[in-house]
Amino acid sequence: MPEGDTVHKLARVLDQGLRNQPLIRVELRGGVRPFAHATRIESVRAQGKHCLIAFDNGRTLRVHLGMHGAWHRYPQPWKNRGEVHVRLETEKEVFVCLQPKDVELLDAREMAKHPVLSGLGPDLLAAEEPDWDWVQRRAQQFCPPDRLLGEVLLDQRIAAGLGNVYKSELCLLGPLPEGKGNPFRPLAGTHPFSPISVCRPEQLRDLFWRGRRLLQLNLGGWPRTTTHDASRPLPGSQARVWLYARDGMQCLRCTATIQSRHQGLAARATFWCPQCQPMDTWKEFHSKKG
Ligand SMILES: [Zn+2]
Known part of the structure; x- marks a missing residue:
């Protein structure tokens, strides 16, 4: 299972590849409700082992990889090789997530009251020293x-x-x-x-x-x-x-x-x-x- 260091490194790679790039396609599967229109990603960050992808429509995608999940990155043009749980495409690249434990799309209110996120202790990789x-x-x-x-x-x-x-x-x-x-x-x-x-x-x-x-x-x-x-x-x-x-x-x-x-x-x-x-x-x- 990825630990906090791996998830922070992944979030950094996703952020560098996706932040402010115009999105040409977003797909979410595995029980996630339909995706409201978003044109770009504002930031990707890690909180503990959760990856939080913030879109410009106010929604945040929470991804927890669990034991078997993984992100893959491909140059365009990319041919879909089967079912993926998350697919984020820019003109240059495609980021896909396979087999995550959790994927959910949250609005600001749901983020603030999220039962797992709000229950987390301080992130050991936060820039500021934990209390x-x-x-x-x-x-x-x-x-x-x-x-x-x-x-x-x-x-x-x-x-x-x-x-x-x-x-x-x-x-x-x-x-x-x-x-x-x-x-x-x-x-x-x-x-x-x-x-x-x-x-x-x-x-x-x-x-x-x-x-x-x-x-x-x-x-x-x-x-x-x-x-x-x-x-x-x-x-x-x-x-x-x-x-x-x-x-x-x-x-x-x-x-x-x-x-x-x-x-x-x-x-x-x-x-x-x-x-x-x-x-x-x-x-x-x-x-x-x-
Ligand atoms: Zn020993």
């Missing part, structure tokens, strides 16, 4: 103490943008106090099935703070990386992630075998190291390999 006290309060508001940490990190009502990859990685990297240290270096690990009560309030805030830094550092053109700053040249072939999809392989810190299990109602794949990430407590890492 971290508010994030902390939302975690307390929405999560009983026995809620599992992996599920809490994915709860978009607390803060929007983290997905399944960052969820697993953050439980090994640990809380990083704001502005202190290397966001790619593990400081402390706990099991993603530990309850949220394993975190003191400031630790939870520092986990989300690290999440924001990692999302920001992955907005470039490289594949998502949680082990090093991919904007700089690296020696050799370094693994891009600590845990995600590495079950059965060696932990990059301690060489124990990485485990995996599904978590939550959505049965999301979850990865951890049994040595570095004890249940119900944090294991602090005092040296690079310790």
Whole structure:
């Protein structure tokens, strides 16, 4: 599933390709009601994992890609190769969206009162720094103490943008106090099935703070990386992630075998190291390999 960084990058590409370009064709399928006349797109932006496409007729198209959705971009002339859910055409290019989880067209009133959008926590990729006290309060508001940490990190009502990859990685990297240290270096690990009560309030805030830094550092053109700053040249072939999809392989810190299990109602794949990430407590890492 695309995470906040991917959706923000997609929104940027859509915005660059579509903003203020005269639209020659707009098609929406999959239960979306008929499209009122629009001549151009005013902006495309991301809010958490939602892509919001604002037309000049006051309507906004909300697209959530979910697990299987994707956007494709083609030069004109483009021949339709089958059913698409969204099709936005300019004279130069065609943008199509396939298999999204949600597509809906909203007027200004519906946007303001949207049950999902208005319930989102602060966007971890917003230009302005999120109100971290508010994030902390939302975690307390929405999560009983026995809620599992992996599920809490994915709860978009607390803060929007983290997905399944960052969820697993953050439980090994640990809380990083704001502005202190290397966001790619593990400081402390706990099991993603530990309850949220394993975190003191400031630790939870520092986990989300690290999440924001990692999302920001992955907005470039490289594949998502949680082990090093991919904007700089690296020696050799370094693994891009600590845990995600590495079950059965060696932990990059301690060489124990990485485990995996599904978590939550959505049965999301979850990865951890049994040595570095004890249940119900944090294991602090005092040296690079310790
Ligand atoms: Zn380990």
